[in-house]
Amino acid sequence: xxxxxxxxxxxxxxxxxxxxxxxxxxxxxxxxxxxxxxxxxxxxxxxxxxxxxxxxxxxxxxxxxxxxxxxxxxxxxxxxxxxxxxxxxxxxxxxxxxxxxxxxxxxxxxxxxxxxxxxxxxxxxxxxxxxxxxxxxxxxxxxxxxxxxxxxxxxxxxxxxxxxxxxxxxxxxxxxxxxxxxxxxxxxxxxxxxxxxxxxxxxxxxxxxxxxxxxxxxxxxxxxxxxxxxxxxxxxxxxxxxxxxxxxxxxxxxxxxxxxxxxxxxxxxxxxxxxxxxxxxxxxxxxxxxxxxxx
Amino acid sequence: xxxxxxxxxxxxxxxxxxxxxxxxxxxxxxxxxxxxxxxxxxxxxxxxxxxxxxxxxxxxxxxxxxxxxxxxxxxxxxxxxxxxxxxxxxxxxxxxxxxxxxxxxxxxxxxxxxxxxxxxxxxxxxxxxxxxxxxxxxxxxxxxxxxxxxxxxxxxxxxxxxxxxxxxxxxxxxxxxxxxxxxxxxxxxxxxxxxxxxxxxxxxxxxxxxxxxxxxxxxxxxxxxxxxxxxxxxxxxxxxxxxxxxxxxxxxxxxxxxxxxxxxxxxxxxxxxxxxxxxxxxxxxxxxxxxxxxxxxxxxxxxxxxxxxxxxxxxxxxxxxxxxxxxxxxxxxxxxxxxxxxxxxxxxxxxxxxxxxxxxxxxxxxxxxxxxxxxxxxxxxxxxxxxxxxxxxxxxxxxxxxxxxxxxxxxxxxxxxxxxxxxxxxxxxxxxxxx
Numbered sequence: 001x002x003x004x005x006x007x008x009x010x011x012x013x014x015x016x017x018x019x020x021x022x023x024x025x026x027x028x029x030x031x032x033x034x035x036x037x038x039x040x041x042x043x044x045x046x047x048x049x050x051x052x053x054x055x056x057x058x059x060x061x062x063x064x065x066x067x068x069x070x071x072x073x074x075x076x077x078x079x080x081x082x083x084x085x086x087x088x089x090x091x092x093x094x095x096x097x098x099x100x101x102x103x104x105x106x107x108x109x110x111x112x113x114x115x116x117x118x119x120x121x122x123x124x125x126x127x128x129x130x131x132x133x134x135x136x137x138x139x140x141x142x143x144x145x146x147x148x149x150x151x152x153x154x155x156x157x158x159x160x161x162x163x164x165x166x167x168x169x170x171x172x173x174x175x176x177x178x179x180x181x182x183x184x185x186x187x188x189x190x191x192x193x194x195x196x197x198x199x200x201x202x203x204x205x206x207x208x209x210x211x212x213x214x215x216x217x218x219x220x221x222x223x224x225x226x227x228x229x230x231x232x233x234x235x236x237x238x239x240x241x242x243x244x245x246x247x248x249x250x251x252x253x254x255x256x257x258x259x260x261x262x263x264x265x266x267x268x269x270x271x272x273x274x275x276x277x278x279x280x281x282x283x284x285x286x287x288x289x290x291x292x293x294x295x
Numbered sequence: 296x297x298x299x300x301x302x303x304x305x306x307x308x309x310x311x312x313x314x315x316x317x318x319x320x321x322x323x324x325x326x327x328x329x330x331x332x333x334x335x336x337x338x339x340x341x342x343x344x345x346x347x348x349x350x351x352x353x354x355x356x357x358x359x360x361x362x363x364x365x366x367x368x369x370x371x372x373x374x375x376x377x378x379x380x381x382x383x384x385x386x387x388x389x390x391x392x393x394x395x396x397x398x399x400x401x402x403x404x405x406x407x408x409x410x411x412x413x414x415x416x417x418x419x420x421x422x423x424x425x426x427x428x429x430x431x432x433x434x435x436x437x438x439x440x441x442x443x444x445x446x447x448x449x450x451x452x453x454x455x456x457x458x459x460x461x462x463x464x465x466x467x468x469x470x471x472x473x474x475x476x477x478x479x480x481x482x483x484x485x486x487x488x489x490x491x492x493x494x495x496x497x498x499x500x501x502x503x504x505x506x507x508x509x510x511x512x513x514x515x516x517x518x519x520x521x522x523x524x525x526x527x528x529x530x531x532x533x534x535x536x537x538x539x540x541x542x543x544x545x546x547x548x549x550x551x552x553x554x555x556x557x558x559x560x561x562x563x564x565x566x567x568x569x570x571x572x573x574x575x576x577x578x579x580x581x582x583x584x585x586x587x588x589x590x591x592x593x594x595x596x597x598x599x600x601x602x603x604x605x606x607x608x609x610x611x612x613x614x615x616x617x618x619x620x621x622x623x624x625x626x627x628x629x630x631x632x633x634x635x636x637x638x639x640x641x642x643x644x645x646x647x648x649x650x651x652x653x654x655x656x657x658x659x660x661x662x663x664x665x666x667x668x669x670x671x672x673x674x675x676x677x678x679x680x681x682x683x684x685x686x687x688x689x690x691x692x693x694x695x696x697x698x699x700x701x702x703x704x705x706x707x708x709x710x711x712x713x714x715x716x717x718x719x720x721x722x723x724x725x726x727x728x729x730x
């Protein structure tokens with residue numbers, strides 16, 4: 001018995017110790033995930049974008065309000081600038097047009113992004129190497145066949161080097177997302193073409209915005225060209241105006257009539273039942289008065 | 296109004312004295328109710344995050360319970376209305392129970408909607424900004440209309456009994472109860488004229504109650520049916536829901552008959568004949584219900600619409616046991632038990648009713664939850680616990696609280712009114728004497 005009590009006390013004490021030990025443990029630092037992307041948009045503006053996130057319960061959550069530094073040239077680490085992450089954990093840095101960035105022998109630029117970390121979050125950094133590429137897109141209609149022709153090249157030591165074998169994707173913005181029209185794999189001359197479908201709906205005038213992209217390309221990053229063309233079928237999306245529909249303020253007449261007839265019918269019968277109850281009460285009162293009078 | 300002393304004493308077992316058993320049972324259920332209230336406080340304090348409902352499954356146990364209780368209510372109305380309208384000879388001992396099921400379930404059901412609403416403070420928007428096009432507005436109007444109608448119908452059926460209790464000299468109750476009977480009986484004395492007025496009103500209200508029960512439960516079904524969700528967009532949902540409701544209500548009626556018979560020793564009034572008759576009704580409705588279920592799933596399966604196919608696959612994989620229980624065992628087993636005279640004993644019929652009732656609740660569950668777990672547009676970066684629903688203790692506690700309130704209200708009514716209509720039974724006696 002005594003042995004049992006001692007054992008129980010020992011067990012409880014051990015549990016307390018384990019529990020207090022668990023409590024006293026320092027909170028583990030958050031290990032962030034940092035991603036650096038390169039964008040060259042339709043106006044040839046170049047942008048670096050860093051996204052800082054962390055994983056909690058298998059869910060990727062943003063780290064907002066963090067200072068991120070951008071550097072060029074991996075070896076020299078020239079500071080380009082800094083920025084603060086937004087609610088999505090992202091920060092963009094636009095590269096100036098006249099910025100001189102050292103290139104490697106194969107024409108690559110190297111960019112670095114660094115998050116220094118703080119008391120709760122570990123430091124993180126990453127780098128990307130991209131090649132500046134020129135994307136030339138022409139839109140022609142030979143024999144009424146709408147055609148997109150793409151030519152792409154990089155300037156290395158003043159010489160045009162074709163972006164041979166690289167995939168270029170053509171998109172159209174639709175209601176919820178981008179619709180992929182097709183993919184062109186560039187030939188040895190860095191050129192390729194695609195026949196554009198003629199049955200895609202555009203706006204009222206038939207305008208559609210055609211996007212041509214290198215997307216998450218290992219050499220060029222994200223490079224895109226956009227052009228508004230009258231290549232779509234003119235489509236009028238406005239619905240015929242109606243004053244009485246499911247979605248209007250005023251309900252359809254048939255609905256109001258049906259509801260009114262039903263409710264009048266039902267509540268009318270309720271009224272009859274209530275009047276019957278009143279009649280019973282009146283009748284009983286009258287009888288009571290007669291009985292009292294008789295007495 | 297006069298009635299046989301024995302009849303009054305037998306059918307009002309709790310009006311004069313409250314038994315120890317009554318207190319024990321009542322306070323046990325009050326405890327369950329208190330647990331539900333604690334759960335509700337937690338939910339109000341911390342928000343709906345304490346429930347199992349998430350982005351996809353926004354309707355959980357609460358809606359299942361709402362449909363279930365409303366179904367019980369409408370079925371009670373249908374059963375009592377039909378029995379009264381067609382003057383079914385054996386109806387008398389069971390009609391009061393059906394009427395009480397109607398009212399009590401109708402009071403409890405809508406509370407589950409309130410538990411479901413995130414912004415209860417905006418509830419009055421339904422009344423100040425109603426849109427006739429919205430099925431939710433139809434439902435609000437329908438439930439309120441039904442509630443008023445059922446109260447009138449129930450009251451009409453109680454008047455004669457209140458008059459009997461008022462005039463019964465041997466009734467040892469506190470003065471407030473006597474006064475209550477006097478007020479509620481409206482001075483009814485049972486003259487020919489009064490009886491005629493009352494009979495007319497009851498007949499008209501029984502017709503109304505049948506019609507309203509069908510319309511109102513169809514409206515509830517249309518809340519699901521008019522959406523384009525897989526599994527819900529069905530033209531037969533209205534009649535399917537009505538049949539399912541009557542199925543569950545008949546099951547509950549049998550269970551209540553068994554409980555009242557056992558607890559209050561009413562073997563003389565609720566006989567095997569009543570169990571068999573209501574049991575046969577249960578079997579017939581089970582057959583209809585099975586037919587509707589098969590028809591609904593067959594058309595969905597044959598149509599092979601992508602989302603319907605995914606849903607049916609889910610029902611036959613993730614929800615396999617629940618689906619089989621609700622749509623096979625819950626229908627076939629009660630039919631087998633009642634169809635063969637050899638199995639037709641009172642306990643067997645009651646067991647069949649319990650199976651039917653639970654199966655119906657499960658049926659509601661597999662109508663609501665798997666559909667919500669099968670969205671047309673999957674949300675980004677979704678964790679499994681956001682897609683798959685599993686109820687928390689708070690939802691369980693509030694469900695238990697709903698059942699407890701049902702029992703407690705039945706017990707409270709038994710303290711004021713006869714559990715079997717004395718006037719109806721008296722009429723039966725008269726008829727038997729006349730025969």
